Amino acid sequence: MKKVKIWLTTAATLLLGVALTACGNNNGAANKKHLNWMTNASISSLDPSKAVDLNTQQTIFNSFSGLVEPNGGNKVRLGVAKDYHISKDGKTYTFDLKHTKWSNGKDLTAQDFAYGIQRSADPKTASQEAYYMDHIVNYDAVSKEQAPVSSLGVKAVGKYKLQFKLTRPQPYFVNILTLPVFYPQLKSEVDKYGSSYGTTSDKMVYNGAFKVTKWNGTNDSWVLAKNPYYYDAKQTKLSTIKYTVIKDPQTALNEYQNGKIDQTYISGKQGYANYKNDKDFHLRKSYTVKYITMNAHAIPALNNKNIRQAMSAIINRKELINDVLGDGSIQARGMVPDTLAYRNGKDFNDVASVSSAVNGDAKRAQAQWKQGLKEMNMKSLHLTLTGGNDDTTKSMAEFLQSEWSKLPGMHVNVQLLPNTVSTSRFLHSQFQVHVAAWDPSISDPISPLNTKYTGNSMNTAKWSNANYDDLLDKSNNEDALKPAKRWDDLVNAQKVLLNDQAIIPLYQSAQGELIKHDIHGIRYYGNGPLWDFSKAYVK
Template identity: 25%
Template sequence: MRLLLIPLLVFALTGCKRGASPSSQDNRQQITINIKSEPQTLDPRKARALTDINLIRMFMDGLTRIDKMGNPSLALAKKVDVSADKKTYTFTLRDCKWSNGDKVTAQDFAYAWKKSLTPSFNAPNANMLYVIKNAKEAKLGNLPLSLVGIEVRDEKTLVVTLNHPTPYFLELTANPIYFPVNSHVDRANSHWAEKEITYVGNGPFLLQDWKHHNAIEAKKNNGYWDQRSVSLSGLKMVMMNEGSDFNIFDSNDLSWEGSPFSRIPVDALETLKSINKLHSTPVLATKWIRINIEKAPFESNKLRKALALAINRKSIVEHVTQGKQLPATGIVPSSMGLQQTPYFEDGDVETAQKLFNEALNEMGIPSRRFPQITLTFASSQRSRILAQAIQSQWREAFGIEVKLEPAEHKVFFDRISKKDYTLALSDWLADFNDPINFLEVFKTKHCGTNNTNWESLRYYELLEASLDYTDIEARKEFLRKSEAIIMDEMPVIPIFYFTMLYVQDDHLKDVVLTTMGNIDFKWAHVE
């Protein structure tokens, strides 16, 4: 049956169809997916992009793993004991090995986590480790790593002490920043994660071949501790730009197209809907515009708010993105139950124009001399269309010119991390199901996830105070006040809350897709 929209280039990349190989049984359990572009890294400590995180889960395992029901279940840990005060976790490891034959030890976990907490080491998600006692202080260089609450009692026993009771801690440990790294391999070669011949993992699949900017191939890891649960014999991950010509072709050539690895082209959505092949599922993620508030003229809070209020989000999601997204008037997805009423009115051009004029008067800038501003985005068809819509709305509201600046994904993320931008179209996907995951992004200006140069002492204090509350509603009130502050000062402009859109081979079953945008093929199989 001819079902799926994807580039004609796929024929050159996917090779034979299932059933064409002499080893037909193995071949039936091989799938091909489109990851669109080259991963930035396959080192779990350095990963930030969602594609990288999902690829790493194929090749790596942690203490816990999100199961088919969406809950954290024990993985490399066969047992965990939690203290009465909920602050100390004692993990007992299974007998498991790295792909080079070395044992996975508690020391490998401690080594990886402490390396991520080293002040000079670039670990973008190191802030997720800050729930561990003294972790943040160590990352800032104020305390030695020896005082971090990570203890190796023996090669199979890892003890972790937290700053506060953290009900989602076992969900955190399923994230790659909490994965182990083979300490012997990393010490000998810090570039081990860059090539298939040096890559060492411990997950359900092995990195078999890596043709950079073309395709990655993986095969089942028969040495994996839970290899009986793994049915797929292999995966091929092709890198196809959505700018290529599109056509309809046999869905057997591709088992998965779309979120969370790639995006279905906007002009393909209606066709896919008409043949009932477009799948949609909510995801805890927000599309927003980061603002570097130290770049002129965006020191002005009124100017930032003016730009935010002038955007007509309803029009964008209905006529531009067309993917059942929801207009966002806060940074935390509304499904998390934090936002009781919108923090501002969507598309309030009248108020926006008033604030814009007030901002220009305060800065002494005549409207005719308002400087051209630049909106940077990671190059893709969907991002370009969205950027053009925002550019048009701002031009209509204020008569200003906005330069659009696409950048290749790796370059884009590098520039964001270096704060080498003025306005940047970006997003945030939840690592765990709690509003604080969005709010902590901007907790301090030095957070590796912030990159806006904005911080607020009151905002910080509210987030810190929320840690002491076990009552759900009392804690939510602190988080709600925090979001109100950031929406008043507007270092980030929310645009919409995401949905994931994808097309899936009808024969591919038991793929785990979570509201955090995580996908896992560990239990997947082809019928």
């Protein structure tokens, strides 16, 4: 099974693939070409091979263009590629490229893509996302320094044709090509700057809608300036976007109200209540699913299915969503978030959710609890619930503690820790029950579902189910080239997960934002790069 990536962020993640539409009109701003944008953290590098955090990836996404780009849900649209072909056996991908240029005026060729991908795969580069290449021929040997990077299964076939060779079919291969580790890089620039490559905005060359300027590697502001050499520059309306890091929400709100920035996040229940009817307000549903994971190796009673089901059924999700959170988040319907993937017009969870596993039923919970204790020959159960110490997790943990106390003999201690400590304990299976989250970095159900596969590094509760593993294996192997059967494999896998109550799904998080209502054409995605300014304009 392929490895998966954990996103440990508290930054906002946003609605997939929808365009911002105006609620009003401001004729005075008709010729405005500049935006002032805020973010809550700086960027770490402009090197596509080393982009990991969301803020960095967002900047790189707007200053680079890959072969393909996100297009909402599990769809992609063409970027530098003008078309592509997949062989019948699903193991060869051939991309024909548009004739485009770098921001320094040099031609961008297929060799630039091949070089950039090889550089990302090279263990000397130390890319944290190179594992996404695990299906490419010779990646394993390259990653272990047992073969040269030139042997990686990607090559230029002429000036404007790029070809990938895979060891086995990977149905979501095109989706992962949207990630920065698959972006082109200009070897002459890498050679010129050496270890300084990408450490400042002037030690980099770009091929996206914008160039990054005024970033010295440590400052908390930078500018995206229109790139005249971008292949679709005629459609880029904005001249500049100035990013400023503002960590305090109230400071950001004040700056927004004073007209100094054009966008800001709205935090928490009170902020949502205050601004949800404002003409500038937008609610962005992320792909982040919050759930409870249960470690039966630490607490043997959690091996009992009735006990797990009772712990889920006693939770009043409507009260959690509306009264405790109150921020626009929605109820989770499974491990896979809503709007991540569709088939034949149906959301994955329309066919893959299990009502009894994701909805509360106090009467059923009491019966299951009684039966579970009887089967375990127990009269009570003592648990410690762990999680991060942010305000949202604190409120939710207190609510869960109260809900679980409604089960006779259930005693819950809450232990909230700094996020770094909490995450470390989760990754090392040092918990009993834990508030966990998953934000898939690729738009395919396999990403969240993989985290519960036997032996996966993220399966820290060590839940294991042979039928579940078989379904994921089928989706990755014999059904990899059969979209309908692969979809059914993944649907049935989530049903196995939920019917066994391997997790307790809670909610899918949302983020409120204020954005000036005269700004149009920004595209948003629930994961990955988030913002796409290439078609944005002010009117």
